[in-house]
Amino acid sequence: xxxxxxxxxxxxxxxxxxxxxxxxxxxxxxxxxxxxxxxxxxxxxxxxxxxxxxxxxxxxxxxxxxxxxxxxxxxxxxxxxxxxxxxxxxxxxxxxxxxxxxxxxxxxxxxxxxxxxxxxxxxxxxxxxxxxxxxxxxxxxxxxxxxxxxxxxxxxxxxxxxxxxxxxxxxxxxxxxxxxxxxxxxxxxxxxxxxxxxxxxxxxxxxxxxxxxxxxxxxxxxxxxxxxxxxxxxxxxxxxxxxxxxxxxxxxxxxxxxxxxxxxxxxxxxxxxxxxxxxxxxxxxxxxxxxxxxxx
Amino acid sequence: xxxxxxxxxxxxxxxxxxxxxxxxxxxxxxxxxxxxxxxxxxxxxxxxxxxxxxxxxxxxxxxxxxxxxxxxxxxxxxxxxxxxxxxxxxxxxxxxxxxxxxxxxxxxxxxxxxxxxxxxxxxxxxxxxxxxxxxxxxxxxxxxxxxxxxxxxxxxxxxxxxxxxxxxxxxxxxxxxxxxxxxxxxxxxxxxxxxxxxxxxxxxxxxxxxxxxxxxxxxxxxxxxxxxxxxxxxxxxxxxxxxxxxxxxxxxxxxxxxxxxxxxxxxxxxxxxxxxxxxxxxxxxxxxxxxxxxxxxxxxxx
Amino acid sequence: xxxxxxxxxxxxxxxxxxxxxxxxxxxxxxxxxxxxxxxxxxxxxxxxxxxxxxxxxxxxxxxxxxxxxxxxxxxxxxxxxxxxxxxxxxxxxxxxxxxxxxxxxxxxxxxxxxxxxxxxxxxxxxxxxxxxxxxxxxxxxxxxxxxxxxxxxxxxxxxxxxxxxxxxxxxxxxxxxxxxxxxxxxxxxxxxxxxxxxxxxxxxxxxxxxxxxxxxxxxxxxxxxxxxxxxxxxxxxxxxxxxxxxxxxxxxxxxxxxxxxxxxxxxxxxxxxxxxxxxxxxx
Numbered sequence: 001x002x003x004x005x006x007x008x009x010x011x012x013x014x015x016x017x018x019x020x021x022x023x024x025x026x027x028x029x030x031x032x033x034x035x036x037x038x039x040x041x042x043x044x045x046x047x048x049x050x051x052x053x054x055x056x057x058x059x060x061x062x063x064x065x066x067x068x069x070x071x072x073x074x075x076x077x078x079x080x081x082x083x084x085x086x087x088x089x090x091x092x093x094x095x096x097x098x099x100x101x102x103x104x105x106x107x108x109x110x111x112x113x114x115x116x117x118x119x120x121x122x123x124x125x126x127x128x129x130x131x132x133x134x135x136x137x138x139x140x141x142x143x144x145x146x147x148x149x150x151x152x153x154x155x156x157x158x159x160x161x162x163x164x165x166x167x168x169x170x171x172x173x174x175x176x177x178x179x180x181x182x183x184x185x186x187x188x189x190x191x192x193x194x195x196x197x198x199x200x201x202x203x204x205x206x207x208x209x210x211x212x213x214x215x216x217x218x219x220x221x222x223x224x225x226x227x228x229x230x231x232x233x234x235x236x237x238x239x240x241x242x243x244x245x246x247x248x249x250x251x252x253x254x255x256x257x258x259x260x261x262x263x264x265x266x267x268x269x270x271x272x273x274x275x276x277x278x279x280x281x282x283x284x285x286x287x288x289x290x291x292x293x294x295x296x
Numbered sequence: 297x298x299x300x301x302x303x304x305x306x307x308x309x310x311x312x313x314x315x316x317x318x319x320x321x322x323x324x325x326x327x328x329x330x331x332x333x334x335x336x337x338x339x340x341x342x343x344x345x346x347x348x349x350x351x352x353x354x355x356x357x358x359x360x361x362x363x364x365x366x367x368x369x370x371x372x373x374x375x376x377x378x379x380x381x382x383x384x385x386x387x388x389x390x391x392x393x394x395x396x397x398x399x400x401x402x403x404x405x406x407x408x409x410x411x412x413x414x415x416x417x418x419x420x421x422x423x424x425x426x427x428x429x430x431x432x433x434x435x436x437x438x439x440x441x442x443x444x445x446x447x448x449x450x451x452x453x454x455x456x457x458x459x460x461x462x463x464x465x466x467x468x469x470x471x472x473x474x475x476x477x478x479x480x481x482x483x484x485x486x487x488x489x490x491x492x493x494x495x496x497x498x499x500x501x502x503x504x505x506x507x508x509x510x511x512x513x514x515x516x517x518x519x520x521x522x523x524x525x526x527x528x529x530x531x532x533x534x535x536x537x538x539x540x541x542x543x544x545x546x547x548x549x550x551x552x553x554x555x556x557x558x559x560x561x562x563x564x565x566x567x568x569x570x571x572x573x574x575x576x577x578x579x580x581x582x583x584x585x586x587x588x589x590x591x592x593x594x595x596x597x598x
Numbered sequence: 599x600x601x602x603x604x605x606x607x608x609x610x611x612x613x614x615x616x617x618x619x620x621x622x623x624x625x626x627x628x629x630x631x632x633x634x635x636x637x638x639x640x641x642x643x644x645x646x647x648x649x650x651x652x653x654x655x656x657x658x659x660x661x662x663x664x665x666x667x668x669x670x671x672x673x674x675x676x677x678x679x680x681x682x683x684x685x686x687x688x689x690x691x692x693x694x695x696x697x698x699x700x701x702x703x704x705x706x707x708x709x710x711x712x713x714x715x716x717x718x719x720x721x722x723x724x725x726x727x728x729x730x731x732x733x734x735x736x737x738x739x740x741x742x743x744x745x746x747x748x749x750x751x752x753x754x755x756x757x758x759x760x761x762x763x764x765x766x767x768x769x770x771x772x773x774x775x776x777x778x779x780x781x782x783x784x785x786x787x788x789x790x791x792x793x794x795x796x797x798x799x800x801x802x803x804x805x806x807x808x809x810x811x812x813x814x815x816x817x818x819x820x821x822x823x824x825x826x827x828x829x830x831x832x833x834x835x836x837x838x839x840x841x842x843x844x845x846x847x848x849x850x851x852x853x854x855x856x857x858x859x860x861x862x863x864x865x866x867x868x869x870x871x872x873x874x875x876x877x878x879x880x881x
Binding site: 055058059060061062078081082084088090092093094096097101105106108109110111113150153157 | 328
């Protein structure tokens with residue numbers, strides 16, 4: 001039997017507010033599954049119940065009704081936490097520890113010790129590119145560095161499931177791109193990734209399946225391509241097409257009954273892609289200038 | 297980033313019911329946190345205080361000067377121990393909750409009881425080390441002054457029997473190895489205070505609230521045995537007052553019992569078995585208060 | 599069981615466990631406290647009236663288990679009163695100090711010294727106060743010091759230093775040789791007594807009317823105990839008593855009167871190698 005990485009069945013979470021019988025339903029009869037090996041995005045606006053759902057899966061909160069399971073284990077079971085690596089939204093780490101100490105700390109909490117722990121810490125620091133900052137305290141890290149160390153600690157015990165809470169929030173486009181690349185790599189390596197975000201366009205590029213949650217309820221769920229494709233429309237991008245070719249295509253569409261051209265024009269890049277292009281170009285210029293200096 | 301391969305590990309590793317390693321890891325992280333908050337700088341202030349008290353004295357005799365030095369220094373040790381226990385412990389859990397560091401810790405396979413025990417152990421390690429250092433500083437100061445006074449007496453001249461009497465009095469008020477038990481008494485008191493503070497911090501909303509309530513509990517814990525002696529014997533007190541005193545006595549630890557360091561410093565002989573009994577009593581308090589803290593903390597939602 | 603516990607509110611569970619633990623430990627703690635107080639390891643609670651005299655910070659310090667620090671601070675304050683000759687304030691401070699630390703014999707010794715010696719000395723010379731008032735206060739302070747010493751001895755029955763100070767008051771201020779002798783006699787055999795108290799008991803007994811025979815018996819016993827006791831002052835007192843009591847010559851000691859400086863006698867020999875000037879000359 002193939003078990004789901006995450007299985008949420010009829011999850012309801014109610015919070016009492018104030019005195020008396022006032023309460024807020026944060027999650028209302030939510031059900032979804034995350035298959036092993038896929039990247040699943042739970043998206044929704046702020047206050048939609050994403051964080052609450054994630055905390056129940058992490059075992060930080062108990063469900064009012066329903067259940068949540070991780071690889072068949074109840075989410076409150078401590079064994080379930082062995083399966084999970086969690087990257088929080090903000091750097092919820094001890095600022096008085098250095099990068100290496102942070103990874104050692106979490107490694108020991110997961111039962112890794114001695115030379116194995118030392119090797120693992122070195123490996124993770126290299127993966128996230130923080131070898132030079134390993135001995136610096138987290139209080140002196142930038143936001144991007146904190147995200148990277150957070151990612152490293154989430155992988156310290158080689159979990160099967162990685163939960164990312166708003167992984168690209170507050171990170172610059174270059175950092176966002178790196179995180180997205182890493183998520184894709186994790187997927188290639190066989191990890192299951194469950195991420196929560198409200199940055200829809202960034203999620204779009206990495207997720208296999210998406211759940212859209214709003215006011216505590218799942219509104220839509222399914223494969224990304226199926227959700228976002230506009231039925232009955234086809235997009236085609238041409239390069240170096242002559243006006244004559246374009247006219248021929250327009251005539252062809254007009255001759256087909258029921259078909260029509262919805263929109264034509266030059267496709268636009270995104271500001272994000274432009275930013276990345278500039279950064280990459282600048283990086284290449286610097287590298288070649290350095291090479292010239294070395295040669296001379 | 298490099299292209300190092302990451303291999304997901306095999307599923308289903310067993311998690312022990314209780315892991316000393318995890319407790320010790322959290323304890324050492326707590327020690328690091330407190331040390332990097334520069335708490336040990338207090339020891340410099342303590343050494344300075346002893347230098348002042350040791351050299352500026354209004355005592356009428358060397359014996360009394362030594363007695364004053366011992367009382368002030370062990371009083372400072374006691375004060376530091378319980379005050380630090382309250383403040384340090386009160387900062388730990390509420391700060392972890394406010395900073396949400398607790399999320400990342402509890403998202404690992406860490407039991408909540410291990411977390412509480414680790415925090416308490418960390419505070420006690422720092423207090424224990426501090427008290428040991430303070431005791432050494434104190435002992436050096438007392439011995440140094442004692443040797444000086446004895447030399448002055450011998451050089452001062454006078455009848456042999458007078459000199460012998462003075463030397464005996466100086467020795468009586470000077471250093472004794474039993475003074476280590478006085479420092480240990482302060483440690484036991486601090487341990488119970490820390491356990492009470494941990495309990496309060498599991499349901500308190502902020503560090504400040506925890507500190508204030510802990511200090512109040514400590515003062516009441518000291519006062520209620522006095523109050524019991526004074527007021528429960530007076531028959532014209534209302535039933536309400538008597539009930540209230542009895543409730544305090546049952547619910548709040550008797551901190552006055554842990555103040556036996558004063559008697560040792562004053563020169564009382566340590567009866568055999570007292571330290572063992574107090575240690576067992578302290579252990580009882582720690583176990584019960586940690587258990588009760590766990591009741592409050594185990595289902596706490598973050 | 600888990601479901602049952604889940605139904606009970608947390609605060610009730612917590613209070614229940616605290617109460618059960620409190621009830622279980624109470625008799626053990628009460629017994630332990632009684633034993634610790636009786637052994638002198640735990641200080642008894644301060645006297646109720648002493649608490650009333652504490653200012654708020656001193657009270658907080660006391661409640662916080664810092665009696666020794668509070669009393670050390672009050673000793674400094676008392677010293678201040680001493681330097682300003684504020685005897686009532688000083689006595690008031692020491693009332694609190696001795697209430698906080700009743701088993702510290704140094705405090706009792708100090709207050710007896712301040713009131714019995716310093717305050718009375720001040721009354722002897724302070725010409726700002728009328729003579730009749732000075733005399734009245736002198737007596738009041740001397741008697742007050744004796745009462746304080748007796749109170750201190752009630753808390754510290756084996757204290758030699760309180761008795762030494764009390765003896766000073768009887769000797770220097772009240773010229774009461776009988777009481778002086780009594781106090782020195784009580785000190786014989788106490789752990790911290792200086793060696794000379796045994797001799798001084800005899801010397802002052804000799805000056806107490808009607809006790810000369812007791813004094814002679816005591817001093818001659820000392821003389822016969824050891825040659826180390828053949829100090830000049832002892833020999834002088836014995837010889838004077840032999841004359842006074844008309845002891846037969848055959849039973850008298852053979853030592854001559856030892857020489858004392860300033861009294862026309864040759865320089866005394868002294869086994870200590872130091873002139874024995876501090877022993878009281880017989881009257």
